[in-house]
Amino acid sequence: MKSYQIVTLTLNPSLDKSTRFTGLIAEQKIRCDKPRYDAGGGGINVSKAIAKLGGNSLCIHTSGGSAGKMLEELVNKEDIENQVILTQNWTRENFIAFENNSKAQYRFGFPGNELSEDEKETVINIIKRIKTTYLVLSGSLNEGLPSDFYQTIAETAKTSGTKVIVDTSGEALQKVLEEGVFLIKPNIGELAKLIGAERLALPEVEKAAKTLIDNGNAEIVVVSLGAQGAILVSKNQTEFVAAPKVTKKSTVGAGDSMVGGMVWALSQNKPLKEVIQWGVACGTAATMNEGTQLFKKEEAEKLFEGMQ
Template identity: 75%
Template sequence: MKPNSIITLTINPSLDKSTHFNSLIAEQKIRCEKPRYDAGGGGINVSKAIAKLGGSSTCVFTSGGSSGEMLEELITKEGLESTVIKTKNWTRENFIAFENATKSQYRFGFPGNEISDDEKDKIIEVVSKVKADYLVISGSLNEGLPTDFYQKIAETAKASGIKVVVDTSGESLRKVLETGVYLIKPNIGELAKLIGVDHLELPEVEKAAKQLISNKSAEIVVVSLGPEGAILVTKDETHLVKAPKVEKKSTVGAGDSMVGGMVWALSQNKSLKEVIQIGVCCGTAATMNEGTQLFKVEDVKRLFEGMKG
């Protein structure tokens, strides 16, 4: 693998198929428009976002079967540098359908197929050889993988002096925080669970995030607030950024776009205030497009200029 300042890891990628249809009627055949295919999965989307901003990263992902081959072709067409870890089982597919009559979006996500012990070892081996400033671990785990698998990856990367960025949820996130990482991006509900409470109000978020930081779970905690924006918290700084008001068409890839924007900004030595501003602009811009297309860079630039003004 060639050295790159940013590496993204997607253990459970997906071949995303999206389409339009007129209306959803039970028991009737629903005729759909010609489908669009996109390479999907947390880390892959982060790499795509970084590329849109003019940056570069190496996208590490698993791939199996004919769906995996198509995934690889799509990533090649995106011009992304990549390292492929072959798997016996096929890469999963996801399906996104947009109903024209109601402007409703339906998202069907499928679990990833099992990863063998040899394939697990290969993933750890690839990570152990990474030379980078940042490793972004993003997305869900395949069925059968232990909840501490991301934790093992984080430990391996940290041993090489790499700053680990994690965007996942549930027990996988809780486990990785035992090791301590550079940056995490929970939503407000996930943050509440991490500190052992049922619910958090906005004024309580900063204190909750600083609790994780004081426990050495993360150096930077970015809490996604949905349409309200996000808040970035470190030991010394707090920045709340409101999301610009736009016409929302899809939320697919918005979180990944936000992470991609933030990691790109970090790699460009931007201030932490700019890091969260750029992240929020990328996430917001992604909601302006249908399906799985992420954002248009011109939308990000326009939103960022408006935010600075």
């Protein structure tokens, strides 16, 4: 099988529909603008982000029904090399609406349909065959999938020396850390849960991340701080990067853009300080665009240059 430096896996992709409207009044018909459609889901967005930076990845994702067909067409338009796992159940859809007067964004996310036993086995067999330096497991798990499914995938991938990068939450994240992975990207609330704390103050983040590293849960912990920026912690290094001040239009895809920027930088052998800077630059640039779009390369580059 062909070797790839970066492979992303999206078990629970979504066909994202976004629009604008004026006035939110219960029980009245809301007139919306013509919708925009984007291929969504953690790993797909990460691959899109990598492509925007001039990198390459193999994007593995599930697809079912007419929504899945449209999703495939949108991924192909991004000129991303992809491998489709066909499913009997339909791909989910998400809906994002922006209200013109209040500038408020409403995000409606739906659960993904179950995967059959054969479809689960197909996923594992593909992971067994791929040859890659970095495998990105990103996004939520489908309804009915066991919470340790990412853990099983990570265990399988690590047998061939692959560095596993995980961006998920809840029990799925807790389980995969039992296996131990290369990099995780929790927010500060998720990090607190991972170490059994109610909450964490900013000065406590480094120590909490070091706890996970010392326990063998991850080699690198990147803690997203939202509008404040992010902190990268490894065994021997800690880097804080403040988020640049920008006019925020949408937060959709910002976290995935951040992961994409970091994985691309890792694949280019950038030092860890630049890895986190590229992550924050791409994540911040994504908030400058409306709806379900990600970032523009020139905006991410400008933000990165401003950090130097």
